[in-house]
Amino acid sequence: MNDIDTLVIIPTYNEKENINKIATAVVDASPHVHILFVDDNSPDGTGDMADALTRRSDRIHVLHRTSKDGLGRAYIAGFRWALERDYKFVMEMDCDFSHDPAAIPSFRDKILAGHDLVIGSRYCGGIRVLNWPMSRLLLSRGAAVYVHLITGMPVSDPTGGFKCFRREVLESYDFDQVKANGYGFQIEMTHKAWMKGFRIGEVPIVFEDRQEGTSKMSGNIIYEALWVVWTLAIRNGFRRKPKGKK
Template identity: 50%
Template sequence: MRAIVVLPTYNERANLAELVERIQQFSADIHMLIVDDNSPDGTGELADELSRKNPDQVFVLHRDLKDGLGKAYVDGFKQVLKKDYEYILQMDADLSHDPSHLPAFFEQIESHDLVVGSRYLNGISVVNWDLKRLILSKMATNYVRFVTRTPLTDATSGFNCWRREALEALGFEGFFSSGYVFLVEMKYRAYRKGLKIGEVPIVFVERKSGDSKLDWRVIFEAVWGVLRLRLRH
């Protein structure tokens, strides 16, 4: 099995080394590509150090500026698709996504083109969220389902596993989302193309270190971006 996890980072120095170690504990065969957006906290330098210690498993792509999660993913995807990986995964770098869920992803991807890690497949599976954050997340999930008509319980999830062929089928030139809406746009395009999508339950744990990237600007972008996505397609 040839698999790689693409990990966009911005100011994740406090979490990155532990995440890499936890992925390694699961499997020494899973590669990682850290895509750092010139983090001022030294995340990029730490990523280089981790790569030097693990030259056959950890790779680093440095970008000059922070211009959106979506663009970071696109640059990462383009790089890994030059190699012979069968499966490409997306994970948050803040320890919110537990590598212990990876076996479920690999089991499901055998019969799917895309597997989505859902916080809401079996009820609500989140840790350390206050009521406001939980309500906001559920509202966002329901909004995305209503607007896009995609039959997913967690279209905003950042923990996903793609078959190589599915990712190649999407193409990236026509994407307009640069922020978190990119995660929705990817799944929406996959659904519209008729790709087979499955879901596995995950437990999402709120970050312990560093600052959350969620603010009202991000929320506004998401609301408008999802509506724009539906209007364009």
């Protein structure tokens, strides 16, 4: 695989305005990455566009799924695909430019400096969110406070979806036991890694609302995140630190 050691997984559902631009931007951002698009049979033809991209670049791959099944399920399919191959690091990233591809190298650098999971944070040392409605900012900030109060997890942006896993973290999960599928999925994956004692780091990111296409966020996703936090806390007996730590 030469210099390639990182897979950037990008789930897509109706992203025809963004997919070509994001592919170019990610490939240009780092010589170390491949992309895997995980498309849930988007009605707008995003899956066909992803196929066309794979023919143009051997650094771009696509996984097609039959129907819209949520972000978490798409990522798990991508994680399994990554683990069948030799990637050392696996990233999560949205297709809509809310996550700036130029930040990709900072995640890999932070992992190489001795972390197992690196989370892009909008909220460490200030708030860096552009063009989001105030309601969504409050929801996201509220979720961060809620997660911290209930679990004690020392992560400033637990619902964020721009992150990088060391392969060993993904190998440690039992994907059949993952319950949540939306923002709760991000909280659940990070909480599990933290409980197992993996080293978690944060890099500051600027988050900008999408300019093209539409959000797939729904009320159900919010309810799911609310209960999943309690499930995680209860399942771990309200333990507020990783195993083996005093």
